[in-house]
Amino acid sequence: MFKNKKYSLSFKTWVFLVLFSIFILAFVWLFQIVFLKTYYESRKVSEVYNVSKNIMYEYNIKQDFHFLEDIALKHEMCIEVNLGEKTVYSTDIYNKGCIVAADLVGYKEKFINSNEEIQAYKIVNEKLDTNSIIYGINLKNNVYAFVSTSLVPLESTINILAEQFIYVTIFVLIISFIVAYFLSNKLSKPIIKLNYLAEYAYKAKEKVDFNLKSGIVEIDELGKTLEKNNKELIKTDELRRELMANVSHDLKTPLTMISAYAEMARDLNQNNQAKREENLNVIIEESKRLNLLVNDILDLSRVESKLDILDLTTFNINDLITKIINHYHYKEDFTFIFKNKKTYYVQADYKRIEQVLYNLINNAINYSKDDKTITINLKKVKNKLLVEVIDKGIGIKDEDIDLIWDKYYKSDKKYQRNTTGSGIGLSIVKNILINHHSEYGVETKLNQGSTFYFYLPLK
């Protein structure tokens, strides 16, 4: 019914509730009215059967008929005893036979001839419009007992019930319409409201309170999830804006310088060899900066995309670190300490881990102050290798610790032009380490230095 078409939640709830009430009503109708007669008759049959069985049992013990009086009275039944074809005992006061003679015509004979021990007959007396259930019992030695009870005509009762049932049906349907209306409203209202809020939050990119306190767990949970998404969306939007502003600023500065110095070299210093060279050097320097920045952005988008498949190999990490440190030999004022005696082999993507180490060591250099010592430590922890890059630099403020891994986050804007940083170095580190399923982090104290660390699987 609801397979392809779309209906509102309130309509669906309403339809289901009404259908449910109709189903229950139909069920009750079936049992109360349609099957009532059959049910009543089967109950009567089993009642007479039980009484008959009881008579068989008692007669066996007592060999006498007086006990039948009590049974007949108790169960409102009529019991006759026959010796052959002749009635010798009856529970009616005149002892004439309580079973209407016409009822039994043929049945007594039929039963006696059947040689059955016990047999039930339903006797329909059309003349008197009475039906009865009769059990014939063979008590042996030509003694037969007949137990009978009449079936009360149920037609009038059924008619009354049916009439009553029509009112009940109307009443139940009205109630279910009302309940369905309120229930569906209660369910759909908070969802409609959540949808409205989500739409608003999406368009306005504003913080929205999704906590409706609807009293329905699932809806309140949905509200919480939407609130989380909303916060994330705002954060991403802010970061995107910041990123755009920063990238364009960082791209614009070297570009302006390049074009300005190129013009100077062309127009003013054409004949002044030294000046021209100076101009060209600035152009080369700024082009390198641009190149670095663009490379960082490309790197980040690559490691961030799911397309970056790791090329896992086993390599000697001590060699890699030594190679990187050697690259920095021109930084004469810096002291690099890497004194690990033990050689470790790790399983990771060589190029990406090289990038992580470069970025961390670069940062350690960029954010160092007077003490320009940078230490790299390797430590085996369980079956993993802990790699630490330690500096004695400016440290990071507590409130910035979680943010520095975000794209383009620079805790101190004044460092912006001084360093070669693009503000996305740590974001690249984070993404590479996440791709490696590595644990990573930083321990830092303001003005005392920072220890950036990550774990790699040992081979």
Ligand code: ADP
């Ligand atoms: P940047 O290019 O600005 O260095 P990163 O993503 O590498 O970009 O780092 C983000 C920010 O984290 C830096 O701007 C700096 O504020 C902080 N940071 C990173 N490494 C260090 C460090 N070793 N010591 C102090 N602050 C650091």
